[in-house]
Amino acid sequence: MDVILVREPGLFTTVQDLGRQGFGPMGVSPSGAADAVSLRMGNRLVGNAEGAAGLEMTLLGGTFEFPDGAVLALAGSDFGAALDGKPVELWTAFEAKPEQVLTLGPTRSGARCYLCVRGGIEVKTFLGSASTHILSGVGGFEGRALRKGDVLKIGAASGSARTPRLSARALKEMQPRKVLRVTPGPQEDWFPEASRRVFYENAYRVAEETNRMGIRLEGASVAKATEGELTSEGVSLGAVQVPEGGLPILLFVEQQTTGGYPKIANVISADFHSLGQLRPRDEIRFERVDWETARSLLVEQEELLESEELLFE
């Protein structure tokens, strides 16, 4: 079986696919790629099913050797990749010859870069998914981030010799956004008009203390109207919860499944992938849209992801 040797893991690299849905009643959140759109497109580039497992690198990439060669694609942010010292492009499938080494460095754009390999990364699945759930130490490669010396198995691939690239249109439309569109949250009415204005009119900065569980924000404090406490309830991906102190926290892929803070808004599904590219100190804003708009933006995104013109030779 073909393998990948991890010479350097990078800052925080995990095996991710599209996550595990349906285990909320056990308190298990889906996990999965932080920027699922990039992973899906990367998989399409190497000829995989779009949900195949790949490597998610964070802020600083790793160094990987391919003793048996592999067909690869990099998706997401530009981590300055080079194959045996020669620069390789993002969003384009390429071949690594046996024993070639792929080196990635610090990010030049957003937070995450995905390495997809034809055949996918093969790990023992947990609840039907290969995704690493770091907090509970399950899924992925031994339930943890990669370390130097790890050996990853590459799955069997049906041989296609294609090495396509991504269309300019897809590249443009999938560009991560810094203005995140949100729908009203279930407790929007806990926040008086003046607080909502603060939330929508100010820019927020992504805090250093940000990970796959949640994205903490710094900036103008959003005050609640009442002193009331919320009874713990289910919370969804992209929920903007406002704890005491008024600094919003965005719940992310490895989120808690229930919570007791009021939620002023929820990031729309079509913008989830943009969350995965936010780096500490990035500035973001929120723009309110209605459910119908949120839905049609998602439909548009899916149509593009499934279209024939996504890739070309």
Next chain:
Amino acid sequence: MVQQEPVAGVRNLHPGYCSLLVKFDALRMRHEEVEAILREYLERLEEVELPEARLVEIPVCYGGEFGPDFTEVAALHGMTAGQAIELHASVEYLVYFLGFVPGFAYLGELPEALVTPRLAAPRRRVPAGSVGIAGNQTGVYPFATPGGWRLLGRTPAKMFQADRDELSLLSIGDRVRFVPISAERFVKLEKEWT
């Protein structure tokens, strides 16, 4: 009910105390459609036959390094250590739901005399197995996580384990009783269960 009779297009469920968050595939169905289906379920709510509740015993070593807030909580309510332990272990708790992290069961209700607010500043790291209280709830942290509940003790029991048939030790509707154990017994059980 939604678990027994799944609705096509519903992707995930997050139960709470008095709510259920239903996540659905917005590409397949609209909000109004899901709502209409769920309203029919709500009308049949009384017909649901629940499985018989299990009683699960969870051994706990109270106080000391395992329960850093134990002395303060007992003092706050004017109790001796023995009384506080006896009270916490005297009740058969109900698992209202699991949430927060894998295997975290929200248990209630705590005896009135033990009701204590959360810590003003949450701890950055609560060790796995910690038994805490918050308001009229009690529960066990399955993993080392940040947390604001006041910690009374710790259990050697594994609340969530990936390589076990029953991943989560507790399920919705279970009954739970805490059984006080000594530090020696804790060490022994921990070895046995690892």
